[in-house]
Amino acid sequence: MAKIVHPVAGAVALVMILTFWLSTTLSELFANQSVVTMVKTAIPWGFLILVPAMMIVGASGFRLGKTWRGPLVAKKRARMPFIVANGLLVLIPAALYLSSKAQSGAFDTGFYAVQALELVAGALNITLLTLNMRDGLRLKGRLSSDPNH
Numbered sequence: 001m002a003k004i005v006h007p008v009a010g011a012v013a014l015v016m017i018l019t020f021w022l023s024t025t026l027s028e029l030f031a032n033q034s035v036v037t038m039v040k041t042a043i044p045w046g047f048l049i050l051v052p053a054m055m056i057v058g059a060s061g062f063r064l065g066k067t068w069r070g071p072l073v074a075k076k077r078a079r080m081p082f083i084v085a086n087g088l089l090v091l092i093p094a095a096l097y098l099s100s101k102a103q104s105g106a107f108d109t110g111f112y113a114v115q116a117l118e119l120v121a122g123a124l125n126i127t128l129l130t131l132n133m134r135d136g137l138r139l140k141g142r143l144s145s146d147p148n149h
Contacts, residue, residue, distance in 0.1 A: 006060035007136060013053040014129045016046055020095070021122040028115070033107060040102035043095045054087065072135040079128045086125050094118040 020043050027039040058080065065073055094114050101111045137143035 002060040002063045005056060006064055007133075009053045009056035009060065010129070010133060010136070013050060013057055014126070014133060016050040016053065017122060017126055017129065020046060021119065021126060024115070024119065024122075033102075033105070036107075037102040037105075040095075040099045044099050047092065047095075054084070058084070068139065070139075072139050076132045076135050079132055083125055083128050083132075086121050086128075090121040091118060091125065094121070 023039045023043070027036045031039075061076070061080065065077055094117060097114055098111060098118065101107070101114075134143060
């Protein structure tokens, strides 16, 4: 069961984070403040999907990792503490702060400083989750282990 649940939950988590990141970037670049406010208000509601997906990924990955060995598993395992810490210590608090600031119309220096931090931290988690997905596909034989192919 974990062999099915793990990749599905991982894909859901990655899609959610990509959606948050792209929605933020596109609204900041091309939309007015009311759209930015809508996006910043909606993102914390997305945690209702993201957080359980990440918990399922972690639990199923831990279960799978008990029986799987090798350098790809070790790399995936090593990335997870950074992904979790970044999410819990940076991304979630930043999203809640930005939602509050946007809802009160406070698009000030603090808002944009935290927004920049959130975009960098989000890009880092997207990268790490994508690397984990790539390594998972390699473990399953669905992607070549040769980086030149």
